[in-house]
Amino acid sequence: MITLKGAEVSAKIKEQVLAMNGKLGGYVPTAAIVRIGERPDDLSYERNVMKRIAAYGMETKSYVYPADITEEEFFAEFQKINDDEAIDGILLFRPLPKYINEKRAEQMIRPEKDLDGICAVNTAKVFAGEKDGFAPCTAEAVIEVLKAFDIPMEGKRAVIVGRSMVVGRPLSMLMLKENVTVTVCHTKTKDLKAVCREADILVAAAGKAKMLDASFLKEGAVLIDVGINVDENGKLCGDVLWEGLEEKASAATPVPGGVGAVTTAVLAKHLAMAAERKVNR
Known part of the structure; x- marks a missing residue:
């Protein structure tokens, strides 16, 4: 039996991402990591994502909010990130606290920045077989x-x-x-x-x-x-x-x-694709 190790796959994706970034004329793709609270599994995943994106020559910015932030305060902050032209992609950590409407966040996120394919537009594109939609x-x-x-x-x-x-x-x-x-x-x-x-x-x-x-x-x-x-x-x-x-x-x-081990590599690839589309539009 062949053991399908994720590290080998990630190495191949890294080559693709580095090649894509090399054509951006010095532009450095940047991802926003949006997190509410301090759940241990979120913190572990965040560290892995930041490490992977840095290894691929890109940058991350963390936006961390207290577990008691109000729904309206959170969405006001999320909209600022959504509209920030310096941010090429967004990773929203879910599940959100129960009192925050997760569907609203999914509907709000701009499709071109939706690195993990959570919005309705990207879902529809994936189900329609279109190439430019980000899948989960x-x-x-x-x-x-x-x-x-x-x-x-x-x-x-x-x-x-x-x-x-x-x-x-x-x-x-x-x-x-x-x-x-x-x-x-x-x-x-x-x-x-x-x-x-x-x-x-x-x-x-x-x-x-x-x-x-x-x-x-x-x-x-x-x-x-x-x-x-x-x-x-x-x-x-x-x-x-x-x-x-x-x-x-x-x-x-x-x-x-x-x-x-491949999931974070795909996330990095989506970030590179989002930046490439922005630079070339």
Whole structure:
């Protein structure tokens, strides 16, 4: 079994981004990271994003607001960032506090700055198969992994376990664009194991630790594990139990070190694309 390591994919994306930035005439793309509160997982992701973007020769600005900021105060500040011409892309950390209308934020963000594909315009473009819409980074990272390792997609059967707007649904559209036959599964899917065993490419994106195991794979299938969970021992794990996969899968992404490592690289690529479009418009 081939282990599909995210670091190898990120290195290829970095080459693309550096080439894109080299054509900007010295202009340095800048991303705004917008965060409310001090959640540990947000802080960890923020550090990873800032490190990645800096490594790609670009810049970030952090906009951090207290957990007790009012809704109107937050949206007033968010609008300023949205309108700032020095900002090429925005990463809004979600979920927002329950008292802040997240849909309003999604509707407000300018599509050309929407690095993680959360606004309705980018969603529509992804579902319409248009090239200039930003897809959610995790969904796009799956496609980047498959392409980087030259895993054939055209004509293949894929099963995606999970129907969220962050991964499952947009990924199904990205796969259709690659001429994959896609089935999206969820909690109401009958005989989930039988459906999964029909897949040439199985994507686990349910967000439930070790929900699937080798018995869900057909012989020689490619497994893409998108899940990032914490197991009973406090260690990071995916949606799939790794034990036994070596004898069944032809290739699989590890957790950690798989798709998650590519997600921030895709974010950086989106920033470079946003800056390129601004400079050339």
